[in-house]
Amino acid sequence: MGSKVLRAFITLAFVVMFNFFLFRMLPGDPIGLYARGRNQDPEQLVELRRALNKPLLEQFITYLRNPFDSTIDSTRFSRPVWEMIGERVWPTLLLLGTAILLASLIGIWIGIRAGWKPGGRFDRMSTGTTLILYSMPEFWLGMMLLIVFSVGAFGIPGMFPVGGISSPGVDTSGPMGWLNVLWHLVLPCTTLVLIYLADYALVMRASLIDERKQEYLTLARAKGLRDTMVRKRHAVPNALLPTVTLIFLSLGFVVTGAITVETVFSWPGLGLLTYEALRGPDIPLLQAIFLMFSIAVIVANLIAELLYVVFDPRVRS
Amino acid sequence: MTGVVILAIFIATAILAPILIPDAALDVTKADGGRFEGPSFSYPLGTDESGRSILLLLAWGTRISLTVGIAATIISMVLGTAFGIAAGHFRGAGSHALVGVTDWFLVIPFLPLAIVLATVLGPSTTNLIIVIGITSWAGTARLIRAQTLSIEGRPYLERSKALGAGNWYQMSRHVLPNVFPLVLANTTLTVAIVILSETTLSFLGLGDPQAPSWGALLDRAFSSGAVSRGAWWYVLPPGICVVLVVLAFTLVGRAMERIVDPRRAS
Amino acid sequence: MTLLQFRDLSVDYTSNDGMVPAVRGVTLGVEAGETLGIAGESGCGKTTLASTVLRLLPDTAQVRGEVLLDDVDILTMKWGRLRAVRWSQAAIVFQGALHALNPVQRIGDQIAEPIRLHQSVAEKQINSRVDELLTQVGLPASRAKSYPHQLSGGQRQRVMIAMALACKPALIIADEPTTALDVMVQAQVLDLLTGLVRDLGTGPAGGMGMILISHDLGVLGTTCDRIAVMYAGQVIESGPALEIFDNPKHPYTRALAAAFPRIGDPAARYAPTGLPGDPPFPGDLPTGCAFHPRCPIAVPACKLGAPALVEVAPSRMAACFEVES
Secondary structure, three states, X not given: OHHHHHHHHHHHHHHHHHHHHHHHOOOOOHHHHHXXXXXXXXHHHHHHHHHHHOOHHHXXXXXXXXXOOOOOEOOOOOOEHHHHHHHHHHHHHHHHHHHHHHHHHHXXXXXXXXXXXXXXXHHHHHHHHHHHHHOOOHHHHHHHHHHHHHHEEOOXXXXXXXXXXXXXXXXXXXXXXXXXXXXXXXXXXXXXXXXXXXXXXXXXXXXXXXXXXXXXXXXXXXXXXXXXXXXXXHHHHHHHHHHHHHHXXXXXXXXXXXXXXXXXXXXXXXXXXXXHHHHOOOXXXXXXXXXXXXXXXXXXXXXXXXXXXXXXXXXXX | OHHHHHHHHHHHHHHHHHHHOOHHHHOHHHOOOOOOOOOOOOOOOOEOOXXXXXXXXXXXXXXXXXXXXXXXXXXXXXXXXXXXXXXXXXXXXXXXXHHHXXXXXXXXXXXXXXXXXXXXXXXXXXXXXXXXXXXXXXXXXXXXXXXXXXXXXXXXXXXXXXXXOOHHHHHXXXXXXXXXXXXXXXXXXXXXXXXXXXXXXXXXXXXXXXXXXHHHHHHHHHHOOHHHHOOHHHHHHHHHHHHHHHHHHHHHHHHHHHHHOHHHOO | OEEEEEEEEEEEEEEOOEEXXXXXXXXXXXXXXXXXXXXXXOOOOHHHHHHHOOOOOOOOEEXXXXXXEOOEEHHHOOHHHHHHHEOOOEEEEOOOOHHHOOOOOOHHHHHHHHHHHHOOOOHHHHHHHXXXXXXXXXXXXHHHHOOHHHOOHHHHHHHHHHHHHXXXXXXXXXXXXXXXXXXXXXXXHXXXXXXXXXXXXXXXXXXXXXXXXXXXXXXXXXXOOEEEEEEOOEEEEEEEHHHHHHOOOOHHHHHHHHOOOOOOOHHHHHOOOOOOOOOOOHHHOOOOOOOHHHOOOOOOHHHHOOOOOEEEEOOEEEOOHHHHO
């Protein structure tokens, strides 16, 4: 287990190095990169140029001492970068957490029903649907849902807000505020759930189809168990293991969805922050966001590997 | 089957676009439709925020999306196959390093990495192709490495080594022809992923702002407020095109996978 | 008392190339307290035959004839009754491969599962029954907490036996119980199996019955009362075990017996062994007697008609024109 943590740490180290060197090692004036499109305070520029003229190694060590330096300012917002990230983390967690939970439950249920009787009617319908969802850009689905359910189209009245996490003037600390947030959560969450569940359903289905061929299931039937019991007690627990691991490992895919969907729905999380940072481009902010996302995904991968050890008795000993 | 037919239609559109569509259709100054008009006889898919025909923009976008898709796929497959075969063939420190690099690219989330690279390189179609190529090769590499390892376990390679075959000879004459069917199947699936990536990156504004790829069209629709106006004819068609093309490539790719290796059939 | 009776049983599998016959007109019986051996190479239909007893065949199988378990036809039994009969009247000992047991469930729970299903017994009694079963097969009771991958091949096979005995069935079917085991372990497991069947009597009319399926005629010769030899879906010889082993009549049985050399018998070392060719593919059977292309004593009549299984000596049956005459 120690080696897994070590490997995660090494991956992280490379992320930090990559983050630092990418922007420094390109030809051309790095100041130009930082100041692109913005009117920078000339004093700030001089200061920046002096810092960048120091030897590369010295800069790197300074950076390493604290990559989470809270004094690095966003060039666009003129506020400490990590302060901004701290603010935006919770909305993203709310959105992604809810979406992943719902998508897992629904996706796994679909996958089990489809995989247990492959070629059957449910399987053909659901596999067709999930393949289409899998081929869909998530932000496009979000935009279409907005048009239909928020603005109203094709005869359906608009019932949901056009964006944001809460209506202006609503106090989000009380239960009425929470309801308001929930109302805003519906469309972006639905978008993500639809996209994520396609992946999970396909994986669970494939896993169960493989499991069906195993001999211990014939043994279970020979003992007199009904088909549903054979599925629930024997096949699914075995097929679930690789599926859950894969769900954790697909966090990179989840992050991609978050960025674009938050943009479409103006959901004030890390994803929208990324989009705003892109408009600059706000390099310090982008670097920090990249670091943040990478850490999240590396940690999720590590959890996936450790979970496998905990839940699979074959690996435990 | 269905996938192939769909692809044929889109490829034909892409090739014929410059012939059938006058350049004027893309020119904002020459647009003569009203803004955000719904579908009508003269504009079957309505008009955009500048009055241009969305149908014609869409047709032109086919060309760009497919070109970027195929070009980026080529980069991705070349890198992926090269890394995969090398990582599977060589032993020792070199192999560990290659596997480490592959794993790193697999772990790091695609979009943040692509955003960072694209920002540094600057917005252009070429840069977009490079960025997508660099961020997509790792999945292929892992697959090819596994296949290389299983091929290299076979006896005839031991014999050829005993006869003095060098590394390059072994890799190009023995391994490559044997992984080729898998590479082909994987390429088709990769195109699907690449086109989705291109659409996403263009939507975020990281591609050439002038080129009306499907993703860029969606970006413009979003930025110009098509959503709040309920201009579904601006949003629906580009997305449907993406879904159809990606679905077509996915179906064809999965069918090829079944032919290449029946055990892996999903 | 007849525990099990196959009556003119035929099983065909539907495949892309049409119907493939796996079992062709088998009539065979097992009495209480008797061990019947079924011998044959892979593909001869013995496993398919065994699968019909508890109706475990896949949907692609079409079955004709009767399988009478305790005088009731399994094939036409209602689904609910069938599930009740499974394991409680007849149980199967599968090959103890790693995949024959649920990898993520403890051994004790897997043995207890049929008990919980078929008998309403208190939890504490279930645990002591599991311990009792494990002890009977020579495993320490503490093994109940283990997972399948923590056991050796021989130990897993013992678990399979313990599991099969759980509901005290009248009939045990052991399908290749010793294949994939080391020779020393094979002997132990066989002794265990035959000993248990002999000692654990059940029912008012006699002991437990067992069907032992193997390609190894030597194994069957020493452990069974009677043997039936199958080839290409049919029984081509049957009779008392030792007689079949010492004095095989059908040319196929002769070749099968000769393939297993007897240590200490100098003549056996020089006797010609082996048969040319391979067993026929079930979808592509030869005309007449299925064995005639490989048979050393075939005559032209063998190609034209298939010989029936008839009595050729007291309690000896064989299906061969040459042996009949």
